[in-house]
Amino acid sequence: MRIATWNVNSLRSRIDRVERFLERHDIDVLALQETKAREEQLPLMGLQSAGYEFAYSGTSQWNGVALLSRVGIEDVEVGFPEMPGYGDPVAPEARAIGATCGGVRVWSLYVPNGRKVDDPHYHYKLEWLARLREAARGWIDTPTALVGDWNIAPRDEDVYDIAAFAKDTHVTPPERAAFQGFLDDGYVDVVRPHTPGPEVFTYWDYYRQRFERNRGMRIDFVLGSPSFAERVVHGFIDREERAGQGASDHAPVVVDLD
DNA sequence: ATGGTGGTCAAACCA
Helix, strand or coil: CEEEEEECCCCCCCCHHHHHHHHHHHHEEEEEEECCCHHHHCCHHHHCCCCEEEEEECCCCCCEEEEEECCCCCCEEEEECCCCCCCCCCCCCCCCEEECCCCCCEEEEEECCCCCCHHHHHHHHHHHHHHHHHHHHHCCCCCCCEEEECCCCCCCCHEEHHHHCCCCCCCCCHHHHHHHHHCCCEEEEECCCCCCCCCCCEEEECCHHHCCCCCCCCEEEEECCHHHHHEEEEEEEEEHCCHHHHCCEEEEEEEECC
Protein backbone atom coordinates (compact mmCIF):
# COMPACT_ATOMS: atom_id res chain seq x y z
CA MET A 1 0.00 0.00 0.00
CA ARG A 2 1.26 3.45 -0.94
CA ILE A 3 0.30 6.52 1.11
CA ALA A 4 1.14 10.12 0.26
CA THR A 5 0.65 13.56 1.75
CA TRP A 6 0.65 16.84 -0.12
CA ASN A 7 -0.04 20.45 0.74
CA VAL A 8 -1.60 21.17 -2.62
CA ASN A 9 -2.25 24.91 -2.15
CA SER A 10 -5.71 24.84 -3.77
CA LEU A 11 -7.14 21.58 -5.03
CA ARG A 12 -9.24 23.28 -7.70
CA SER A 13 -6.29 25.04 -9.30
CA ARG A 14 -4.20 21.85 -9.25
CA ILE A 15 -6.70 19.10 -9.92
CA ASP A 16 -4.87 18.07 -13.10
CA ARG A 17 -1.59 17.78 -11.24
CA VAL A 18 -3.27 15.77 -8.48
CA GLU A 19 -4.74 13.32 -10.97
CA ARG A 20 -1.41 12.93 -12.76
CA PHE A 21 0.41 12.49 -9.45
CA LEU A 22 -1.96 9.73 -8.31
CA GLU A 23 -1.52 7.92 -11.59
CA ARG A 24 2.23 8.45 -11.95
CA HIS A 25 2.97 7.04 -8.51
CA ASP A 26 0.10 4.59 -8.22
CA ILE A 27 -1.08 6.16 -4.95
CA ASP A 28 -3.62 4.33 -2.78
CA VAL A 29 -4.22 6.97 -0.12
CA LEU A 30 -3.56 10.69 -0.48
CA ALA A 31 -3.83 13.20 2.36
CA LEU A 32 -4.27 16.76 1.14
CA GLN A 33 -3.86 20.10 2.90
CA GLU A 34 -4.71 23.67 1.95
CA THR A 35 -7.47 22.50 -0.37
CA LYS A 36 -8.96 26.02 -0.20
CA ALA A 37 -12.53 25.26 -1.09
CA ARG A 38 -15.88 24.32 0.26
CA GLU A 39 -16.75 20.70 -0.37
CA GLU A 40 -19.39 21.48 -3.00
CA GLN A 41 -16.81 23.40 -5.04
CA LEU A 42 -14.46 20.48 -5.44
CA PRO A 43 -13.97 18.86 -8.84
CA LEU A 44 -14.17 15.22 -7.85
CA MET A 45 -15.56 13.47 -10.90
CA GLY A 46 -12.22 12.44 -12.35
CA LEU A 47 -11.02 11.19 -8.99
CA GLN A 48 -14.21 9.23 -8.39
CA SER A 49 -14.03 7.61 -11.80
CA ALA A 50 -10.44 6.65 -10.99
CA GLY A 51 -11.80 4.77 -7.98
CA TYR A 52 -11.07 7.17 -5.13
CA GLU A 53 -13.40 7.86 -2.25
CA PHE A 54 -13.16 11.19 -0.55
CA ALA A 55 -13.38 12.66 2.94
CA TYR A 56 -13.21 16.40 3.32
CA SER A 57 -13.33 19.15 5.87
CA GLY A 58 -13.03 22.75 4.83
CA THR A 59 -15.22 25.69 5.65
CA SER A 60 -13.60 28.60 3.89
CA GLN A 61 -11.25 29.56 1.13
CA TRP A 62 -8.30 28.94 3.43
CA ASN A 63 -6.81 25.68 4.52
CA GLY A 64 -9.02 22.62 4.25
CA VAL A 65 -7.92 19.02 4.73
CA ALA A 66 -8.90 15.93 2.80
CA LEU A 67 -8.30 12.22 2.38
CA LEU A 68 -8.53 10.34 -0.90
CA SER A 69 -8.52 6.57 -0.81
CA ARG A 70 -9.06 3.71 -3.21
CA VAL A 71 -8.61 1.10 -0.46
CA GLY A 72 -11.68 2.09 1.54
CA ILE A 73 -12.37 5.01 3.85
CA GLU A 74 -14.13 4.32 7.12
CA ASP A 75 -14.88 6.02 10.42
CA VAL A 76 -14.18 9.52 9.18
CA GLU A 77 -13.51 11.90 12.03
CA VAL A 78 -12.83 15.62 11.99
CA GLY A 79 -10.35 16.82 14.56
CA PHE A 80 -9.93 20.02 16.51
CA PRO A 81 -12.43 22.14 14.62
CA GLU A 82 -12.56 24.91 17.14
CA MET A 83 -10.45 26.35 19.90
CA PRO A 84 -12.44 29.33 21.09
CA GLY A 85 -10.97 32.53 22.34
CA TYR A 86 -8.90 33.72 19.45
CA GLY A 87 -11.58 35.63 17.61
CA ASP A 88 -9.88 34.74 14.39
CA PRO A 89 -11.39 33.89 11.02
CA VAL A 90 -8.81 31.18 10.41
CA ALA A 91 -8.49 29.41 13.73
CA PRO A 92 -12.04 28.02 13.91
CA GLU A 93 -11.42 25.74 10.95
CA ALA A 94 -10.90 22.06 11.17
CA ARG A 95 -7.26 21.25 10.56
CA ALA A 96 -7.30 17.49 10.80
CA ILE A 97 -9.33 14.72 9.21
CA GLY A 98 -8.81 11.08 10.03
CA ALA A 99 -10.07 7.88 8.49
CA THR A 100 -9.24 4.21 8.38
CA CYS A 101 -7.98 3.33 4.91
CA GLY A 102 -6.91 -0.20 4.11
CA GLY A 103 -6.62 -1.04 7.80
CA VAL A 104 -4.45 1.95 8.65
CA ARG A 105 -5.58 5.06 10.47
CA VAL A 106 -4.44 8.11 8.52
CA TRP A 107 -4.72 11.68 9.82
CA SER A 108 -4.31 14.50 7.31
CA LEU A 109 -3.00 17.44 9.34
CA TYR A 110 -2.58 21.10 8.68
CA VAL A 111 -0.76 22.43 11.72
CA PRO A 112 -1.58 26.14 12.21
CA ASN A 113 0.88 28.65 10.82
CA GLY A 114 2.20 30.67 13.75
CA ARG A 115 2.82 33.75 11.56
CA LYS A 116 5.19 35.51 14.01
CA VAL A 117 6.73 34.46 17.28
CA ASP A 118 4.37 35.51 20.08
CA ASP A 119 1.56 36.29 17.64
CA PRO A 120 -1.74 34.88 18.94
CA HIS A 121 -1.54 32.40 16.06
CA TYR A 122 1.80 31.18 17.37
CA HIS A 123 0.30 30.39 20.76
CA TYR A 124 -2.68 28.85 19.04
CA LYS A 125 -0.31 26.62 17.08
CA LEU A 126 1.38 25.36 20.25
CA GLU A 127 -1.94 24.79 21.95
CA TRP A 128 -3.27 22.93 18.93
CA LEU A 129 -0.19 20.70 18.85
CA ALA A 130 -0.59 19.94 22.55
CA ARG A 131 -4.17 18.89 21.97
CA LEU A 132 -3.20 16.73 18.99
CA ARG A 133 -0.45 15.08 21.03
CA GLU A 134 -2.89 14.25 23.77
CA ALA A 135 -5.17 12.53 21.27
CA ALA A 136 -2.29 10.85 19.43
CA ARG A 137 -1.07 9.19 22.62
CA GLY A 138 -4.28 7.21 22.54
CA TRP A 139 -3.56 5.92 19.03
CA ILE A 140 0.03 4.83 19.60
CA ASP A 141 -0.80 1.12 19.86
CA THR A 142 -2.72 1.01 16.59
CA PRO A 143 -1.33 1.41 13.04
CA THR A 144 -1.58 5.18 12.76
CA ALA A 145 0.05 7.77 10.52
CA LEU A 146 0.07 11.48 11.34
CA VAL A 147 0.78 13.06 7.98
CA GLY A 148 0.80 16.53 6.56
CA ASP A 149 2.13 20.02 6.86
CA TRP A 150 3.52 20.43 10.36
CA ASN A 151 4.81 23.96 9.82
CA ILE A 152 7.83 23.00 11.93
CA ALA A 153 11.41 22.39 10.80
CA PRO A 154 12.65 20.05 13.56
CA ARG A 155 16.37 20.36 12.84
CA ASP A 156 18.68 23.13 11.69
CA GLU A 157 19.42 21.12 8.55
CA ASP A 158 15.72 21.29 7.72
CA VAL A 159 15.99 24.92 6.57
CA TYR A 160 18.25 26.32 3.87
CA ASP A 161 19.93 28.79 6.24
CA ILE A 162 19.25 28.58 9.93
CA ALA A 163 20.68 32.09 10.45
CA ALA A 164 17.95 33.50 8.23
CA PHE A 165 15.33 32.05 10.59
CA ALA A 166 16.73 33.53 13.77
CA LYS A 167 13.56 35.46 14.58
CA ASP A 168 11.06 33.31 12.71
CA THR A 169 8.53 30.66 13.51
CA HIS A 170 8.96 27.03 12.40
CA VAL A 171 12.30 26.66 14.19
CA THR A 172 11.69 28.02 17.70
CA PRO A 173 12.46 25.76 20.67
CA PRO A 174 8.80 25.49 21.75
CA GLU A 175 7.72 24.39 18.27
CA ARG A 176 10.56 21.89 18.04
CA ALA A 177 9.75 20.64 21.53
CA ALA A 178 6.15 20.13 20.45
CA PHE A 179 7.30 18.07 17.47
CA GLN A 180 9.75 16.12 19.62
CA GLY A 181 6.89 15.28 21.97
CA PHE A 182 5.34 13.05 19.34
CA LEU A 183 8.67 11.25 18.90
CA ASP A 184 9.00 10.87 22.66
CA ASP A 185 5.58 9.23 22.69
CA GLY A 186 6.77 6.65 20.16
CA TYR A 187 5.92 8.11 16.76
CA VAL A 188 8.63 7.78 14.13
CA ASP A 189 9.59 9.99 11.19
CA VAL A 190 9.38 7.14 8.69
CA VAL A 191 10.61 9.09 5.65
CA ARG A 192 13.86 10.56 6.91
CA PRO A 193 15.77 7.25 6.92
CA HIS A 194 14.99 6.97 3.21
CA THR A 195 16.14 10.50 2.35
CA PRO A 196 19.66 10.74 3.72
CA GLY A 197 21.66 13.94 3.81
CA PRO A 198 20.98 17.52 4.93
CA GLU A 199 18.88 20.03 3.01
CA VAL A 200 16.27 17.52 1.89
CA PHE A 201 13.24 19.76 1.68
CA THR A 202 9.51 19.48 1.10
CA TYR A 203 8.66 23.17 0.71
CA TRP A 204 10.14 26.05 -1.26
CA ASP A 205 8.66 29.51 -1.15
CA TYR A 206 7.32 30.87 -4.43
CA TYR A 207 9.43 34.00 -4.18
CA ARG A 208 12.91 34.63 -5.42
CA GLN A 209 13.40 31.33 -7.20
CA ARG A 210 13.76 29.50 -3.96
CA PHE A 211 13.13 26.14 -5.59
CA GLU A 212 15.64 26.66 -8.37
CA ARG A 213 18.23 27.58 -5.71
CA ASN A 214 17.08 24.79 -3.35
CA ARG A 215 16.41 27.26 -0.58
CA GLY A 216 13.65 25.27 1.05
CA MET A 217 12.37 23.80 4.27
CA ARG A 218 11.47 20.35 5.48
CA ILE A 219 8.11 20.81 7.16
CA ASP A 220 5.95 17.99 5.75
CA PHE A 221 6.22 14.71 7.63
CA VAL A 222 4.81 11.24 7.99
CA LEU A 223 4.96 10.23 11.64
CA GLY A 224 4.04 6.60 12.18
CA SER A 225 3.09 4.70 15.30
CA PRO A 226 5.36 1.68 15.91
CA SER A 227 3.00 -0.79 14.21
CA PHE A 228 2.78 1.55 11.22
CA ALA A 229 6.49 2.34 11.12
CA GLU A 230 7.53 -1.31 11.11
CA ARG A 231 5.59 -1.79 7.88
CA VAL A 232 7.27 1.08 6.03
CA VAL A 233 9.67 -0.24 3.39
CA HIS A 234 10.34 2.94 1.42
CA GLY A 235 9.71 6.66 1.42
CA PHE A 236 10.53 9.61 -0.80
CA ILE A 237 9.81 13.25 -1.53
CA ASP A 238 8.49 13.85 -5.05
CA ARG A 239 10.69 16.84 -5.72
CA GLU A 240 9.83 16.86 -9.42
CA GLU A 241 6.25 17.77 -8.56
CA ARG A 242 7.50 21.16 -7.30
CA ALA A 243 9.05 21.99 -10.68
CA GLY A 244 7.58 23.86 -13.60
CA GLN A 245 4.57 26.05 -14.12
CA GLY A 246 1.58 25.65 -11.86
CA ALA A 247 3.32 23.77 -9.04
CA SER A 248 2.25 23.89 -5.41
CA ASP A 249 4.87 25.38 -3.12
CA HIS A 250 5.04 21.97 -1.37
CA ALA A 251 6.20 18.64 -2.78
CA PRO A 252 4.32 15.43 -1.99
CA VAL A 253 5.80 12.94 0.49
CA VAL A 254 5.23 9.25 -0.22
CA VAL A 255 5.60 6.07 1.86
CA ASP A 256 5.28 2.42 0.94
CA LEU A 257 3.99 -0.22 3.35
CA ASP A 258 4.64 -3.92 2.93
C1' DA B 1 11.86 46.35 7.96
C1' DT B 2 10.15 45.36 3.52
C1' DG B 3 9.06 42.77 -0.54
C1' DG B 4 9.12 39.08 -3.47
C1' DT B 5 4.85 35.12 -5.79
C1' DG B 6 0.63 32.71 -5.89
C1' DG B 7 -4.35 31.49 -4.28
C1' DT B 8 -9.06 33.08 -3.35
C1' DC B 9 -12.42 36.08 -5.06
C1' DA B 10 -12.81 40.49 -6.87
C1' DA B 11 -10.38 44.01 -1.71
C1' DA B 12 -7.76 42.19 1.41
C1' DC B 13 -5.91 38.40 3.54
C1' DC B 14 -3.40 34.20 3.72
C1' DA B 15 0.84 31.26 3.06
